[in-house]
Amino acid sequence: MNVLARRGRSLSILLLVIAGGVGIVSSTQTWLVVARADGGEDVVVPGATALPVLAPLSLTALALGAAVALVGPVLRLVFGALALILGVVLLALTSIVLAQHPLSAVAPSLTAVTGLAGEKALAPVIGGISATAWPWTALAGWVLLVLAGLLVLVTGRRWRRGGRRFQTAPAPENGPVDAVESWDELSQGTDPTR
Numbered sequence: 418m419n420v421l422a423r424r425g426r427s428l429s430i431l432l433l434v435i436a437g438g439v440g441i442v443s444s445t446q447t448w449l450v451v452a453r454a455d456g457g458e459d460v461v462v463p464g465a466t467a468l469p470v471l472a473p474l475s476l477t478a479l480a481l482g483a484a485v486a487l488v489g490p491v492l493r494l495v496f497g498a499l500a501l502i503l504g505v506v507l508l509a510l511t512s513i514v515l516a517q518h519p520l521s522a523v524a525p526s527l528t529a530v531t532g533l534a535g536e537k538a539l540a541p542v543i544g545g546i547s548a549t550a551w552p553w554t555a556l557a558g559w560v561l562l563v564l565a566g567l568l569v570l571v572t573g574r575r576w577r578r579g580g581r582r583f584q585t586a587p588a589p590e591n592g593p594v595d596a597v598e599s600w601d602e603l604s605q606g607t608d609p610t611r
Contacts, residue, residue, distance in 0.1 A: 425568055425569075425571070425572025425573070425575070425576060426485075426486070426572070426576045426577075428568060429485060429497075429565045429568040429569045429572070429573075430482050430485060430486050432561045432562070432564055432565035432568065433478055433479070433481050433482030433485065433500060433562065433565045434479060434482040435558065435561055436475075436478050436504070436558045436559065436561040436562035436565060437475050437476065437477075437478035437479030437480075437481075437482060437562075438475075438479065438558075439475075439554060439555060439557070439558030439561075440471060440472070440474065440475025440478060440507070440555060440558055440559075441472060441475045441476065441479070443464045443471070443551045443552070443554055443555040443558070444463065444464040444465040444468075444471040444472040444475060445463060445464065445465065446463060446464055446549070446551040447461045447462065447463060447464075447549050447551060448462055448463060448464040448466075448467040448468070448514065448522075448548065448549060448551050448552045448555075449461075449462040449467050449514070449518060449522060449523055449546055449547070449548055449549070449552075450462070450546070450547050450548075450549065451523050451526070451527060451543055451544075451545075451546050452543075452544040452545040452546075452547070453542055453543070453544055454541060454542055454543060454544035455542055457530070457531075457542075458530075460523070460526050460527055460530050461526070462522065462523045462526040463526075464551060464552070464555065466522070466523075466525050466526050467514050467522040467523070467552070468510055468511065468514055468522065470510065471507075471555070474503060474506070474507055477503060478500065478503060478504075478562055481496050481499060481500050481503070482565075484496050485497065485569055485573075490573060490574050490576070493569060493573040493574075493576070494569070494570060494573055494574070496569065497565075497566050497567075497568075497569025497570040497573055498566065498570060499566070500562060500563075500565055500566030500569060501563060501566030501567060501570065502566075503562060503566070504559050504560070504561075504562030504563035504564075504565070504566055505563060507555075507559040507562065508556065508559040508560070508563065511552055511555050511556050511559060512556070514548075514552055515548055515552050515553070515556070518546040518548070520536055520539060520540065520543070523543070523546060524536075524539055527539050527542060527543070
């Protein structure tokens with residue numbers, strides 16, 4: 418557990434970035450292939466069409482990776498819980514697409530190819546729907562997202578604070594700090610050497 422506590426920050430950020438990246442890449446790849454019953458050419462359905470929330474929620478996971486690295490302990494726990502919820506929602510939605518191949522997932526692509534719209538018109542056109550490896554890859558990414566959220570929740574309170582480079586220096590109380598301020602004081606009639 419000690420190693421996990423020391424590496425919790427970097428590991429959770431890495432998992433969040435990987436999960437978000439996998440989601441973004443998979444949104445542009447073919448998730449489903451529709452064989453047409455009318456003998457037409459197969460219709461490919463990209464991830465962003467099969468699951469419209471895929472790209473926005475993947476970007477959210479990427480943003481959480483950046484945010485968790487910068488915020489304090491309270492917001493860190495909030496963002497960890499958000500990552501966990503996001504991962505569970507994406508796991509559920511992707512599982513539905515994989516298990517059921519719903520008509521709503523392929524309808525936009527079929528409509529673009531055939532010009533038909535609505536379930537009654539599109540259902541007879543579908544000869545079969547098969548999934549590619551990309552939804553499975555996205556599913557693995559969502560597992561990583563859930564793990565990242567859990568890791569932030571478990572180890573987030575023990576992360577070290579940011580170093581001095583993230584803190585602002587207090588303004589000096591006496592005299593100028595640099596040459597520009599010295600010239601400004603000299604221009605105002607004040608001797609900067611005192």
